[in-house]
Amino acid sequence: MNRRDFFKFVGIGGAIAGVGALMPSQTVAGRKGDLRYEVKPGELDDYYGFWSGGHSGEVRVLGVPSMRILKRIPVFNMDVATGWGITNESKKLLRGKFVGDTHHVHGSYRNGTYDGKYLFVNDKANNRVARIRLDYMETDAILDIPNIQGAHGLFPQRYPKTEWLVLNAEFQIPVPNDPKKPKEKYYGVHTIIDAERMEIVCQIILEENLDLAATDYKGKYSMANSYNPEQGVTISEMLAWDHDYLIIFNWEKIREALRKGAYTMVNGVKVIDGTRKTGYPGLVLRIPVPKNPHGVNITPDGRYAISSGKVDPTCTVVDLELVDKAFEGKIKPEECIVAQPYVGLGPLHTTFDDRGNAYTSCFIDSTVVKWNVKKAIDSPKRSKDAIVDIIDIHYQIGHIMASMAETKEADGKWLIALNKVSKDRFLNVGPLKVENDQLIDISGKKMKLVKDEPAWLEPHDCIVVRRDIVEKNVKHRHDMFEHPQAVTESGIVRKGRHVIVKMTANAPVYGLQDIRVKKGDKVTFIVTNNDEIQDLAHGFCISNYNINFVVAPFQTKSVTFTADKPGVFWIYCTNFCHALHLEMRSRFIVEA
Ligand code: CUK
Ligand code: CUA
Ligand code: CA
DSSP states (O other): OOHHHHHHHHSGGGGSOOOOOOOOOSOOOOBOOOOOOOOOTTOOOSEEEEEEOBTTOOEEEEEETTOOEEEEEOSSSOBTTTTBTTSHHHHHHHTTOOOOOBOOEEEEEETTEEEEEEEEEEETTTTEEEEEETTTTEEEEEEEOTTOEEEEEEEEOOSSBOSEEEEEEEEOEESSOOTTSOGGGEEEEEEEEETTTTEEEEEEEESSOOOSEEEOSSSSEEEEEESOTTOOSSHHHHTOSSEEEEEEEEHHHHHHHHHTTOOEEETTEEEEEOOTTTSOTTSEEEEEEESSOEEEEEOTTSOEEEEEOSSSSBEEEEEHHHHHHHHTTSSOGGGGEEEOOBOOSSEEEEEEOSSSEEEEEETTTTEEEEEEHHHHHHSOTTOSTTEEEEEEOSSOEEEEEETTTTSTTOOSSEEEEEESOOTTSSOOOSSSOOEEEEEEEOSBSSOEEEEEEEEOSOOOOEEEEEHHHHHTTOOSSOOGGGSTTOOSSOEEEEETTEEEEEEEEETTEESOSEEEEETTOEEEEEEEEOOOSTTOOEEEEETTTTEEEEEOTTOEEEEEEEOOSOEEEEEEOOSOOSTTGGGOEEEEEEEO
16 A cells, blocks of 8 residues: 555545545636746745644744744743743733644735735634734734634625624534533534724524635625534444534625514624524525535635535535525525536645636545636536546645635735645654645646745645735834833832832843842833844843743833742843843842
């Protein structure tokens, strides 16, 4: 058995019918397929890539096509490099929770394309949503979501602009969470969030679990694939039905239900009933799809929603114009399905170019399958006729994303295959291996694999955003007075047993040489970097006090702790800032 066959065998698809010979069709005229992927020293990338970090809890910034890692943005984790989770500002957002599981990162939109303002990301582990400001590339808000578990699919409104975000709960639970409730009273939840205020607008509860999320390009619908409408609590129960659903939420009806007060309050949130029998009329549409689907993605022209089969070797194409009719009751939900092309074993996610082609990740086959959406609509269901090209990846692909593919400006240049297994592609680093993100040139008719990039556990998804969209907003320094306690003059204030130390940091000195406190005092350090020079960051570490953070130009950070150890403790700068960086030190003297 060769390696590829072995992976197929260990995949969940052992039981699925065999693969035939897949012949590329000759229908799509391509461009050349010879994009330059080498970014030479001193050159810049054409795209910003934003990667989720999985159970590292962070978000990563990569340059595409170089795949160079530019930054790790701490979000739901603790990060000693920057002091995230150590400073008062970050602790206020994290509220004591340092475990995160980021799967889906998406940008804010205006008119169907990115506006370069924010990123949003889910935390599946502790059921939170975070917002990252793209001007500083720092997390600026974290919202706890009650009444849910398995916070998974997240998607911002695409049109006319991002006012709402939707978040799908993958695990059904009792709402409110009463352990005495039988499993028939466990619900999946679609949460609507106000993206600017980072507040919950409402939640819709329904029997189905909700997995991946998407919004349309008209501001009318959000959606979810559901693999467990069975309300199963075991894997066999979750696989019981012969079909599951693509679920569509009608925003006009959500607004109407809110206006009419058709909700109950649960843990401070407006909860709307979306269940099959008693749900608010016309709010939820359930389109049957082959059992246990995964993923839902919208074509860049806004016309079609595509959900992948996962345990079925097809993708299901839903025409969103027919969805309008189905909501009006003129056609049945299943009549919204216009195509169901065969793609391969274990299809999970789909992305797009600007020429009407879709690219689906096939987990079990370890392939990317390029197929033509129009051709699929014109072909019989379950046929292979729409397939244009197939490329092997290495190995076990999950998400897939092409440049700008989640916008109406999809440009059909680069595609990222986010593979779960790298097996022998990199130096052996012990039992826990890196993953493999592969860069594929999709500008031609044939896909071309050009690069392997190791990824630490475990990015699920990414977006690839044109550089001009992001770059115009990114700043070199903070706005000093955005922080209410910005320090322009150093000094010490004592309020009873609370000592507040305000300190400037200017290369190569802190604003105070000695800070004297008494053992047992509560101490707050507020540190402002008063150097506005680009790239001149200072660190602030107190020896043996387990405190370290970094302050960027014009940034202010603070930390509060108890001075519980007497002695002399050197405060030193951890970030090389000056020829006299090593001398950038002050004494923290704790008197017994
Ligand atoms: S899920 Cu990970 S491969 Cu969480 Cu987006 Cu499909
Ligand atoms: Cu300041 Cu090093
Ligand atoms: Ca199922």
